Amino acid sequence: MKLPSAVSHDEPWDLLVVGGGTAGIVGAKTAARLGARVLLVERERTGGDCLWTGCVPSKALLAAADVAASARGAHRFGIAVEEVSVDFAKVMDHVRTAIQHIAPVDSLEALEKASVCVRTATARFTGPDSAEIDGTTLRFRQALVATGASPAIPSIPGLSDVDYLTSDTVWGLSELPADLVVLGGGSIGCELGQAFARLGSTVCVVEGASGARPCPSRGRRRPLRRLRSRQDRAHRLGVRGASPPERAAGAVLPPPGGRRTSATHR
Numbered sequence: 001m002k003l004p005s006a007v008s009h010d011e012p013w014d015l016l017v018v019g020g021g022t023a024g025i026v027g028a029k030t031a032a033r034l035g036a037r038v039l040l041v042e043r044e045r046t047g048g049d050c051l052w053t054g055c056v057p058s059k060a061l062l063a064a065a066d067v068a069a070s071a072r073g074a075h076r077f078g079i080a081v082e083e084v085s086v087d088f089a090k091v092m093d094h095v096r097t098a099i100q101h102i103a104p105v106d107s108l109e110a111l112e113k114a115s116v117c118v119r120t121a122t123a124r125f126t127g128p129d130s131a132e133i134d135g136t137t138l139r140f141r142q143a144l145v146a147t148g149a150s151p152a153i154p155s156i157p158g159l160s161d162v163d164y165l166t167s168d169t170v171w172g173l174s175e176l177p178a179d180l181v182v183l184g185g186g187s188i189g190c191e192l193g194q195a196f197a198r199l200g201s202t203v204c205v206v207e208g209a210s211g212a213r214p215c216p217s218r219g220r221r222r223p224l225r226r227l228r229s230r231q232d233r234a235h236r237l238g239v240r241g242a243s244p245p246e247r248a249a250g251a252v253l254p255p256p257g258g259r260r261t262s263a264t265h266r
């Protein structure tokens, strides 16, 4: 497909897609396959959370963690594994390799091959059928806003003083944290908690939705229960509104009425 050097004022696009994550890519490719003229606008890099900070890196991390856990439990099958040591830098190399392996599928080139026109810019709507891209106004018949989500930072007093990680930034770690407090026991918190625990961190998952408060789904309770296994070296605290870690390193998380939990990372 020939890409326009400037976005035309005159010809409305059949579909304007804002956001080049999984939702935007699938929406754009599907519409293009049905014959629509599609413009996808992505402000950073195509692939979104799933490729860069979500599904792909987390499953790669879990795969490495699973190998470590299996090796530790190999004796149950009569297989002797002398010592399991984790080279976290190499684990993260493996995670990056997994991302690079999948990246071409979500690339700009793949989108253009699927007849989707791609612009790297921030889109801004200026009217019911118009948007501004790179200072140029264009018109569209339909728009798909697929701009994703970001980690919700809870308003816990003192948290802003802490150099905490999120599910977006945890991928920049180069050293395995000795202790890790995970705020949030949903699927992402449980996945990350389990992975780090199996790699050797001592993990504490803090989740408010337990005990007295009903969990949103049965599926959410199951991973929390599994995290309690001794082998995973992780445990959860059913506390709501827990006080925040006090310092960036060696912080203390005191649950109401519970014991104090030390952590080097959150």
Ligand SMILES: Cc1cc2nc3c(=O)[nH]c(=O)nc-3n(C[C@H](O)[C@H](O)[C@H](O)COP(=O)(O)OP(=O)(O)OC[C@H]3O[C@@H](n4cnc5c(N)ncnc54)[C@H](O)[C@@H]3O)c2cc1C
Pocket (backbone or CB within 6 Å): 018, 019, 020, 021, 022, 023, 024, 041, 042, 043, 044, 045, 046, 047, 048, 049, 050, 051, 053, 054, 055, 056, 058, 121, 122, 123, 124, 146, 147, 148, 149, 167, 168, 188
């Ligand atoms: C650790 C982790 C593990 C996960 N594991 C799984 C899993 O196993 N299975 C699963 O199904 N889901 C999983 N998810 C969830 C999954 O990653 C997200 O649901 C999915 O990536 C959301 O895709 P999206 O396209 O809606 O948004 P995003 O991927 O966030 O994409 C939105 C895009 O819009 C762009 N954008 C925003 N504003 C503008 C603008 N004004 N102009 C232009 N571009 C803009 C952003 O730069 C971004 O690229 C996981 C998430 C995390 C964090």
